Amino acid sequence: MTHPWPIAITGLGCICAAGTNLDDCMETLYSGRRAPAAPTRFTSSHPTRYPVFEVSGFNEPPELLRTSALGLHAVRDALADAGLDLETLRGLRVGVCVGTTVGSAMNNEQFCRDYRAGLDPDLEPIERIMRSNPAAVIAREFGLTGPCQTVVNACASGTDAVGLAASWIRGGVCDVAIAGGADELGRITYNGFISLMITDDSPCKPFDRNRKGLNLGEGAAMLVLESEETRTKRRSRARSYLLGYGSACDAHHLTAPKPDGEGLRYAIAEAFSCCGISAEAVSFVNAHGTGTPDNDRVESLVLADLLPGVPFLSTKGYTGHTLGAAGAIEAVFTIACLERGMIPGSAGFSTPDPDLGGTPVEGSTKVEGMVALSESLAFGGNNSVILLGTRGAA
């Protein structure tokens, strides 16, 4: 059994440096505000204080990783938006598919420090990791009975989680799927990305001639996907539709995109093929747009070839690169922009780069149409694309 595309999206939730709920995030984006700053939640001995985008005013409970707590926050908003309470959820087979990069990694620094120092460290940090697998935490918190999957496709994880959850709905694996991504800031990713020399020591500038790299961020976003049968039974409204999903691997390099963007091209083509939608229907693209020289070059080249003249932007100038959460946060932003008929300016961009295939929008820009594309490129050569549409696009 494989149900046809599209798949209804009935609820959205989001938390990131731009705001602790979706409305606040959108207000921040349209106002053009951003406030990257040196990390406050951890220290570093780097002589340069690389800016990050922290979620301020959010405290995780001691028993959970911050990643999972951020994820739960976004799920609660998404379920409320979908009108799904605990009693309704218990009558349904609900799956959970969540992307992350650090949420399932066995890498507690203090534990390792103590172990290397010849101590017998407290096991609590490891036990916290073991009970904090992001998808499992959500299933446990809401008593969900369906399949549970934590996707670790690096920076494409959030986009893949949404696409895979749609696949579960299409296959009748579950009635409802909670899908998205979550990731927290920490010293390990901070030092790791700096070591790769792809981190900007000033606020990031996606697609700008003077871009120097990314700023890390943290956050989570979740989407509620529903089968048509379930939606009909509970008379829920579709806020948006997932019209297609595509993914492909560059098979080129562990940390660099293929210069010709081959994998991204395949992924875009597959996403279009799901609903038979053509490039002309796309009103804007929410690009991966990390601000690294390689990513933005490849992405702009592919967009210029496949979607010439279509406005594009990167929202990472407002959120930082939230890694496994990025694709989900950007999917939620994309839907909110479609609903409002307006995209924010691509924060950090001011100087066109003649080597790129195009330039992003500079200020808030009206868009017409019912379809938009959100894409993610990741370590490992993963490229993932989702097509999102308003109710009229389905």
Place this chain on the structure above:
Amino acid sequence: MMRIAVKGIGVTGGFGCGVADLAAALKGGISRVSEITVPSAQGPLQMPAFRAETERLDEFVPKRALRRIDHYSKMGLLGAYLALADGGMLGSDLSRLGVVVASGYGATATTFAFLDSIIGDGDICASPTHFANSVHNSAAANISIMLGAKGPSLTVSQFDMSVPSALVSASQWLAEGRVDAVLFGAIDEVSDLIGYLQHRQRGPQRACPISPLSTGEESSIIGEGAAFLLLTRKDDSLAYCTIETVDTGSLYQEELSFPDDALLLLGADGRRELGARYRATVPGHSRVACYTSIYGSMPAAAAFDLAAAALILQNGRVYPIPGAAGCDMDGIPVPLETTRICALKLAGINEYAAVTLSRLQLP
């Protein structure tokens, strides 16, 4: 669910390397347990572990190409190449191949090495090579790069439930027609961290065989390895078996039901608390088998279970069950024949997965 054919198997683990070594170990009921030394506050700890070798990777990849690839990815690469070779797809057009990798803990040795670079030398000396290779999808990426596989790629990390969870998505890819084949595998490795945690959480380790069906005692031994299956949509060509259903989720008040005619292949691995869950879950009249004492305790063991099930179904006869003498479950071990197997995996307090596989109906 659409039926899926298991066309190839590629394995490396404590029992050896390749499907013939796995079959021999299952038939003989024995595997090679190594001894590892793990640093601890009390001094070096000796403990048993099932270690996997990757020398046979030389048959497929020039040594030079492996210089920057860690042991974790090498195990995955070897499993992937062996599965493709076993399924007759090595050298074929792989443009419609998907790659799915499940891992409970990822590349823990490399993750630890990255932390070491910071702890030992300061933040400014963080190792970019270790960082890049510690990312969870590094093995899937290395497999795709080496094979030139440009289809979709997925890595899942769901601790003990990683394998069945990933299999749900792999099955959907085939059902949707996104790909014509999936290279589906699982990898986990033994490292200082994993060894130390085993010692702290499970107490002193002894080199006695795992007694997975003896639910009252702790007998787990950590293992490492890679188990890959080449999956396609069912057709008329030769295959080991078919996968009929993949059911996974969490149980609250519900009880699991199993096909009456199926042998239950249990994922019990000597961990006492999980043994108790298996004992409570498996119906008394069931026929049961368990082979984790061949490959050890690790999240990836669930993929070895699928490989063992495929071999049993191909042959039609069940291998002897190591440690059956100590069985204190209600189920009946030592069945002789079967045409259907339900691989049962339990984890945590309520997570479950049941993968049903069946023998091919020959024309």
